[in-house]
Amino acid sequence: MINKDTFGNRTALFHTFGCKLNFAETSTVAQLFASQGIQRVHEGDTPDYIVVNTCSVTEFADKKCRQAIRSFARRYPEAKIIVTGCYAQLKPEEVSALPGVKIVAGTDRKLQLAEYLAQVENESQTGSNDDTANPEVSRFVTPTKDIRTFSPSCSRGDRTRYFLKVQDGCDYYCSYCTIPMARGRSRSGTISEIVSHAESVAAEGGKEIVITGVNIGDFGKGTDETFFQLCKALDEVEGIERYRISSIEPNLLTDELIDFVATSRRFMPHFHIPLQSGSDEVLKLMRRRYDTALFRNKIEHIRRVMPDAFIGVDLIVGARGETPERFEESKKFVESLDISRLHVFTYSERPGTRALNIEHFVSQEEKHRRTRIMLRVSEKKLKDFTERFVGTTRPLLAEHPRTDGSMAGFTDNYLRVNIAPDPAISNTIVPVHITSTEENAEESHGDVVK
Numbered sequence: 193m194i195n196k197d198t199f200g201n202r203t204a205l206f207h208t209f210g211c212k213l214n215f216a217e218t219s220t221v222a223q224l225f226a227s228q229g230i231q232r233v234h235e236g237d238t239p240d241y242i243v244v245n246t247c248s249v250t251e252f253a254d255k256k257c258r259q260a261i262r263s264f265a266r267r268y269p270e271a272k273i274i275v276t277g278c279y280a281q282l283k284p285e286e287v288s289a290l291p292g293v294k295i296v297a298g299t300d301r302k303l304q305l306a307e308y309l310a311q312v313e314n315e316s317q318t319g320s321n322d323d324t325a326n327p328e329v330s331r332f333v334t335p336t337k338d339i340r341t342f343s344p345s346c347s348r349g350d351r352t353r354y355f356l357k358v359q360d361g362c363d364y365y366c367s368y369c370t371i372p373m374a375r376g377r378s379r380s381g382t383i384s385e386i387v388s389h390a391e392s393v394a395a396e397g398g399k400e401i402v403i404t405g406v407n408i409g410d411f412g413k414g415t416d417e418t419f420f421q422l423c424k425a426l427d428e429v430e431g432i433e434r435y436r437i438s439s440i441e442p443n444l445l446t447d448e449l450i451d452f453v454a455t456s457r458r459f460m461p462h463f464h465i466p467l468q469s470g471s472d473e474v475l476k477l478m479r480r481r482y483d484t485a486l487f488r489n490k491i492e493h494i495r496r497v498m499p500d501a502f503i504g505v506d507l508i509v510g511a512r513g514e515t516p517e518r519f520e521e522s523k524k525f526v527e528s529l530d531i532s533r534l535h536v537f538t539y540s541e542r543p544g545t546r547a548l549n550i551e552h553f554v555s556q557e558e559k560h561r562r563t564r565i566m567l568r569v570s571e572k573k574l575k576d577f578t579e580r581f582v583g584t585t586r587p588l589l590a591e592h593p594r595t596d597g598s599m600a601g602f603t604d605n606y607l608r609v610n611i612a613p614d615p616a617i618s619n620t621i622v623p624v625h626i627t628s629t630e631e632n633a634e635e636s637h638g639d640v641v642k
Contacts, residue, residue, distance in 0.1 A: 198310045203231045205239035205271075207264070209257055210247025212404040212438055214277060216355040217302055218245045219347025221276075228306050241309065242271050245302070246279035246287075248374055250540035254279055258290060265292030274309065276302050278374035299375055342379040346389045352400060352591050352601075352619050353436075354393045358386050358422065359405030363413070364441075366468075367479045367546040368511060368539065371406060378410045383417050383425050394431030399619055400589055401426075402436045409444025420449050427458050433621060434589060434604070439464045439506065442490050443482045450490070454497035461501035462606045463494060464535075468508045469518075470525030477513040477550055484525055491529050502577070502606035503531040509566050510559030511539040512550035519562055526569055532577040532606075534570035538563045575633040581607060581626050585641060588624040590617045600635070609638040 204225050208218045221243060222232050233239050242264050246257040257279045264273055272294040275287050281298035288296045295308050345357045359380035362372050393401055403426075405411065411419040419440075426435055435458050442465050453459040465487075469475050472483050494501050507526065514522070526534065538559050541548065554562075586603035593599050593615055600610045601624075609624055617640065624638040 198313055199229050201229065201231065202240040203233045203237065204241040204243055205233055205237065206243045207260060208245045209253065210249065210278070212355045212402060213357055213406060214245050214247065216345045216347040216357040216404055220345035221302055221305055224303065224306050239268060239271050242268060242273045243305065244273065244275045246275060246277035248278035248282050248370060250537070252540060261290045261293065272312065274305055276305060281374045282370060342381060346393060352589055354398045354401045355404050356386065356389055356401050357404050359408050359411045362407045363410070364407065364481065365479065367477060368508065368542065370542045370545060373544065375406050378407055378413050380411045380413070383422050386422060387425050387429060390426055390429045390432055394429055397619065399432065399621065400434035400436070401432055402438055404438045407441060408438065409440045420446065420452065423449065423452060423459065427456050432458060435459045436462050439466055441466065442487050445490055447493060450493050451497060460604050461498040463501060464504040465490065466506035468506060469511065469514065470522035471514070471518040474511060474514050474518050474522065478511065488529065491531060495530050500605050504533045504535060505531050506535045506537065507566060508537050508539050509562045510554040512547050513552050514554055515552055523565065523569065531573055533574045534566060536563055536566045536570060578607060578629045578633040578636060582629055583626065585623050585625045587621050589621050590619065592618045607636055608634065609636045611638055611640055614640065
């Protein structure tokens with residue numbers, strides 16, 4: 193039980209791994225902690241609690257989480273470490289054995305972290321502890337197998353964007369993926385709930401919202417509401433000037449939605465679409481719900497109605513079943529697409545997935561070779577796309593000045609542009625004339641048009 197004296201004036205440091213959805217949820221947890229009098233602090237301060245919101249999309253993600261937890265335990269030996277998120281959901285016993293960890297809570301228990309922490313504090317004060325022989329340690333390993341709860345959440349990014357969680361979970365069970373085990377079945381909020389969050393962002397002066405979820409195109413499944421209806425409702429919220437749709441499955445990216453984005457004033461010409469492989473045979477082995485013909489059709493439709501749109505594409509390299517011939521097929525398909533950038537992921541074996549039953553195995557050395565090849569394809573795509581806009585003028589949402597005083601922002605079609613510092617234009621949309629792009633095409637430079 194939480195009472196006003198449970199936490200006093202304690203402080204918490206929050207560290208988040210993984211997707212934008214995790215960042216939105218961390219923000220909600222931080223707000224709940226603040227309501228109990230726990231003040232948020234940042235790296236360099238000495239916290240009483242450390243909340244680590246983990247990712248488990250790959251084996252490397254697990255490793256990074258473990259390394260961070262061990263590092264926090266060394267740097268802040270007096271702090272109580274609380275671990276939540278997908279890694280905690282999938283491997284709670286492994287997490288609970290890490291140094292300094294006092295609470296392990298699965299993805300569905302994030303909103304109860306303050307309650308669990310209160311139990312730890314109350315036991316510490318009364319001296320009661322039945323969980324372990326060591327009275328200095330209390331651990332609540334609480335993940336469940338059937339995750340059903342959903343709570344919309346919204347976080348403010350480090351600069352000017354907000355991340356709005358509209359959906360969670362996934363029903364697809366792709367052969368390589370553990371997300372359904374970590375996040376549960378697909379579920380979402382209601383349109384009225386989500387719109388209310390967007391209105392709150394507008395009241396705070398927010399200008400841009402990124403719509404996030406695990407499988408956002410599945411919004412409203414089991415109800416009479418759809419993702420397209422949600423987008424139309426959000427488009428009516430006064431004060432929000434920009435929306436971006438985060439990763440959406442190609443089979444759920446309808447022509448109706450593409451045409452809507454093309455004509456909307458608030459939805460930006462920016463798409464992030466997972467392909468995962470450019471080989472139809474590998475897509476079948478992955479249990480994906482589309483083929484390359486459908487994917488090409490979506491890209492071509494976007495280009496017809498939004499020639500300047502930024503199109504980012506996820507790609508997995510070195511998956512089981514990706515023979516040399518299928519890798520070449522995937523590479524040629526990707527090269528043929530008019531896209532802006534690849535997000536390349538090296539395939540990682542995940543316990544409990546169907547992919548482990550696929551016979552053809554790609555060596556680690558070969559995976560890294562193929563990853564380097566696809567990264568070069570991505571670099572060329574990004575360079576070609578970015579250079580198209582040198583000498584043009586685009587609307588840019590100016591971010592707050594960085595710590596070194598410099599400023600930048602994103603154009604409507606997601607070009608990152610450095611501009612001359614002018615705090616007066618922070619969090620406002622200004623026309624920017626793009627003058628040049630850097631060699632790696634990650635950033636451009638431009639002048640604000642007065």
